[in-house]
Amino acid sequence: MSNTKTNAADERERANQRERENAAELGAAGSQLSTAPLEESLATLPAMGVIGWARWFWRQLTSMRVALILLFLLSLGAIPGSLIPQNSVDELKVQTFKDAHTTVTPIYEKLQFFDVYSSVWFSAIYILLFISLIGCIVPRTGQFIGQLRSRPPGAPKRLTRLPVYTTWRTEAEPEQVREAALAMMRKRRYRAHTAGDAVAAEKGYLREAGNLVFHIALIVMLVAFATGQLFKSEGGKLIVDGDGFSNTLTQYDDFKSGSLFDTDSLVPFSFTLDKFVGTYERSGPQIGTPRKYEAHVTYSEGAYGKPKKTVIKVNEPLVVDGSKVYLIGHGYAPVVSVKDGKGKEVYRSAVPLLPIDSNVTSTGAIKVMDGYKDRSGKRDQLGFQAFFVPTFAGSGKGTMFSQFPAADFPVLALNGFHGSLGVDSGLPQNVYQLNTSKMKAFKDSKGGQLKQRLLPGETMKLPDGAGSITFVGVEQWASFQISHQPAGGWALTGAIGAIAGLAGSLFIQRRRVWVRAVRGADGVTVVEMAGLGRSESAKLPEELADLAVTLNGLAPMAPDTPGEPGPAEEPVVAAAPTAPDGASAEALSEEPAEGAEK
Numbered sequence: 001m002s003n004t005k006t007n008a009a010d011e012r013e014r015a016n017q018r019e020r021e022n023a024a025e026l027g028a029a030g031s032q033l034s035t036a037p038l039e040e041s042l043a044t045l046p047a048m049g050v051i052g053w054a055r056w057f058w059r060q061l062t063s064m065r066v067a068l069i070l071l072f073l074l075s076l077g078a079i080p081g082s083l084i085p086q087n088s089v090d091e092l093k094v095q096t097f098k099d100a101h102t103t104v105t106p107i108y109e110k111l112q113f114f115d116v117y118s119s120v121w122f123s124a125i126y127i128l129l130f131i132s133l134i135g136c137i138v139p140r141t142g143q144f145i146g147q148l149r150s151r152p153p154g155a156p157k158r159l160t161r162l163p164v165y166t167t168w169r170t171e172a173e174p175e176q177v178r179e180a181a182l183a184m185m186r187k188r189r190y191r192a193h194t195a196g197d198a199v200a201a202e203k204g205y206l207r208e209a210g211n212l213v214f215h216i217a218l219i220v221m222l223v224a225f226a227t228g229q230l231f232k233s234e235g236g237k238l239i240v241d242g243d244g245f246s247n248t249l250t251q252y253d254d255f256k257s258g259s260l261f262d263t264d265s266l267v268p269f270s271f272t273l274d275k276f277v278g279t280y281e282r283s284g285p286q287i288g289t290p291r292k293y294e295a296h297v298t299y300s301e302g303a304y305g306k307p308k309k310t311v312i313k314v315n316e317p318l319v320v321d322g323s324k325v326y327l328i329g330h331g332y333a334p335v336v337s338v339k340d341g342k343g344k345e346v347y348r349s350a351v352p353l354l355p356i357d358s359n360v361t362s363t364g365a366i367k368v369m370d371g372y373k374d375r376s377g378k379r380d381q382l383g384f385q386a387f388f389v390p391t392f393a394g395s396g397k398g399t400m401f402s403q404f405p406a407a408d409f410p411v412l413a414l415n416g417f418h419g420s421l422g423v424d425s426g427l428p429q430n431v432y433q434l435n436t437s438k439m440k441a442f443k444d445s446k447g448g449q450l451k452q453r454l455l456p457g458e459t460m461k462l463p464d465g466a467g468s469i470t471f472v473g474v475e476q477w478a479s480f481q482i483s484h485q486p487a488g489g490w491a492l493t494g495a496i497g498a499i500a501g502l503a504g505s506l507f508i509q510r511r512r513v514w515v516r517a518v519r520g521a522d523g524v525t526v527v528e529m530a531g532l533g534r535s536e537s538a539k540l541p542e543e544l545a546d547l548a549v550t551l552n553g554l555a556p557m558a559p560d561t562p563g564e565p566g567p568a569e570e571p572v573v574a575a576a577p578t579a580p581d582g583a584s585a586e587a588l589s590e591e592p593a594e595g596a597e598k
Contacts, residue, residue, distance in 0.1 A: 062135035081116035210504020217497030
């Protein structure tokens with residue numbers, strides 16, 4: 001075991017020595033092909049104090065690897081928020097889930113799975129990712145700007161050490177070759193200049209720009225997401241045909257907002273539901289599927305805005321100054337009229353009922369809280385459990401469920417109670433449910449509970465002269481979600497920027513090319529060309545070969561040179577299998593090809 005450890009240590013030491021030698025030989029030529037910080041291994045770090053460990057931890061936190069891990073953890077952490085009901089979305093569903101899953105509920109509560117996006121662990125991942133991205137971008141941006149302002153580094157002493165290399169001899173003067181090479185590089189959109197006896201050129205700076213754009217776009221998305229969560233507002237409103245809504249807090253049926261939202265910032269507007277229009281497929285396998293599902297509304301912007309008409313459709317909301325009004329539901333509201341024992345109408349209203357299936361079979365409660373007096377003149381309260389079907393199958397033809405979502409054959413089934421509705425206690429209660437704990441059911445002539453199915457225009461008489469209830473007709477209602485999500489445009493911009501930046505960093509190749517022209521011992525000019533990329537790429541040898549062929553046309557090979565190709569031949573680019581080890585901390589990692597110096 002000790003021999004194995006010794007051999008591994010020796011191998012690492014030899015590798016480090018090779019890196020130092022190759023890096024010293026290439027010098028600046030192999031540096032700064034990327035702004036990524038150098039990776040430090042714990043195995044090679046000397047003993048460090050508190051400051052040293054803090055610096056090492058900061059470098060790890062701001063590395064690309066850790067940023068990707070945090071991004072993956074953020075995506076992983078969002079999974080419970082998608083699968084488990086959230087308090088921020090629907091508290092009723094959360095309570096229903098808790099009642100149905102009593103075993104896992106305590107575990108989920110401890111892990112904050114019902115409040116994922118505001119949990120401690122999700123916030124910690126979010127903040128760490130935010131810090132990691134900022135700590136990664138700021139220094140790299142400064143380095144990148146410095147690279148843009150600087151010139152490509154001069155050629156290394158031995159171009160043969162580079163991954164791709166070619167050479168030939170020409171009768172042209174060295175100065176002419178360098179001038180031709182400089183003009184060719186600039187024409188190919190390289191950043192180029194003459195450094196000593198060589199032309200240094202570089203291309204592909206947009207690769208690093210794309211990398212930085214990707215990171216900046218992620219920060220924009222994170223900021224937009226945080227802003228949206230802190231300053232958002234979202235509420236629901238059910239509106240019967242002919243009724244309206246004004247965007248004030250008291251008008252909402254339910255309302256949720258971010259922790260920094262100010263109710264005074266609600267956008268002033270109002271709208272009236274003129275009518276809901278719904279049509280459905282009448283036959284075939286898709287019978288009952290909505291074909292037209294739209295709300296015709298009249299809206300006004302501001303307190304004194306001019307009324308405008310529009311149509312709200314599914315996924316086509318009404319947009320007013322950043323607030324969006326979505327059409328999310330539809331149902332029926334039977335119109336009922338309640339009279340007391342003296343024939344006085346004490347209640348008349350369209351009562352919205354909640355659908356329980358795709359054919360809009362609906363249930364709810366009708367509550368008469370004020371104005372009703374019994375036969376003896378004593379004040380009382382009435383309650384009716386209501387069951388409505390827009391298309392009834394008919395008596396003796398199955399259960400009391402709708403056969404079609406349109407109101408082709410509407411029927412309202414009622415059973416009545418009298419007593420205390422419980423609304424005077426001050427405790428909130430569901431308007432669609434009837435609390436009969438302090439009420440008595442009306443009885444029919446046989447002593448059973450009074451029940452009756454009504455067609456439009458029909459009346460159910462209450463026993464002992466208690467009055468009556470009439471099914472007058474049917475109205476329709478539509479439910480809307482009014483949401484204001486700030487920074488949505490920034491989130492979209494960040495997403496587009498992230499895709500564009502990622503594409504640039506993946507498909508743009510950062511590379512450097514050097515052309516050296518010097519006079520040989522026999523007086524003939526020797527031309528050398530070599531290239532170096534940030535990472536291995538099959539296109540680099542091809543690109544260098546194309547450049548060499550172009551330059552060879554301007555500085556052709558000298559004829560009848562021993563050991564060299566004739567004038568009719570083209571220079572051959574030699575590509576090493578891998579880049580020389582240690583050339584740069586980002587791009588080069590392997591030994592030079594055998595015979596590269598020969």
